[in-house]
Amino acid sequence: QVHLVESGGGLVKPGGSLRLSCAASGFTFSDYYMSWIRQAPGKGLEWLSYISSSGTTIYYADSVKGRFTISRDNAKNSLYLQMNSLRAEDTAVYYCARVGGYSSPLGYWGQGTLVTVSS
Amino acid sequence: EIVMTQSPATLSVSPGERATLSCRASESVSSNLAWYQQRPGQAPRLLIYGASTRATGIPARFSGSGSGTEFTLTISSLQSEDFAVYYCQQYNNWPRTFGQGTKVEIK
Numbered sequence: 024q025v026h027l028v029e030s031g032g033g034l035v036k037p038g039g040s041l042r043l044s045c046a047a048s049g050f051t052f053s054d055y056y057m058s059w060i061r062q063a064p065g066k067g068l069e070w071l072s073y074i075s076s077s078g079t080t081i082y083y084a085d086s087v088k089g090r091f092t093i094s095r096d097n098a099k100n101s102l103y104l105q106m107n108s109l110r111a112e113d114t115a116v117y118y119c120a121r122v123g124g125y126s127s128p129l130g131y132w133g134q135g136t137l138v139t140v141s142s
Numbered sequence: 143e144i145v146m147t148q149s150p151a152t153l154s155v156s157p158g159e160r161a162t163l164s165c166r167a168s169e170s171v172s173s174n175l176a177w178y179q180q181r182p183g184q185a186p187r188l189l190i191y192g193a194s195t196r197a198t199g200i201p202a203r204f205s206g207s208g209s210g211t212e213f214t215l216t217i218s219s220l221q222s223e224d225f226a227v228y229y230c231q232q233y234n235n236w237p238r239t240f241g242q243g244t245k246v247e248i249k
Contacts, residue, residue, distance in 0.1 A: 058238075067229065067240060067241075067242045067243045068178075068180075068186065068229055068231075068240045068243075069240065070231070070237060070238040070239060070240060073236075073238070082236045082237065083237070084237045085143075085237070118185055118186075126174055126233055126234065127191075127233060128176035128188055128191040128231065128233055129176070129178070129186075129188060129231070130188050130191075130197070131188075132185040132186055132187065133185065134184075134185050135185055
């Protein structure tokens, strides 16, 4: 079955960088679009970014545009989120999710990885 | 950006009763609307997509309706495992946006 496992979270100082990974299994990764979503402690869900199956089409939320970069390696069945210039308000659980297509919902989610930005 | 507004923020319901949750979009999203359930300490899971289609494995007591700007999620007879937070999300425009969530709690 579909399995998504995020990793790479942790404690980082303001202004620092972190790279999250999402390992996919149970489906043909290269056939699917993927997204990152986050949830600040006690808050709602915030959509962050989307990447097409080939990696050629990418979208970002304004809140992370210019600081975060989504990418994928279809040979490794992996999705990434490079996060730079981190701020306290980036503290959240970060989820990766599989998207069925260009106009599709977030069909399957990983369990998330916690990123804490604090000095 | 399309703003999604959910109401009420909290819904107190007794087990076995019906729950009706609302989601409004600031502009039309056609039927490109999904509902997600998030239980405490868990990741969200997809319940409804296309405004009214249940995702795989979702019980028939969950139903969705609406199109354009007004949407409803109905849980016909609440079970203990249904007490959770529910989010709507539009996937018609970029950026994709979520509502702020409705918490369904035990009355």
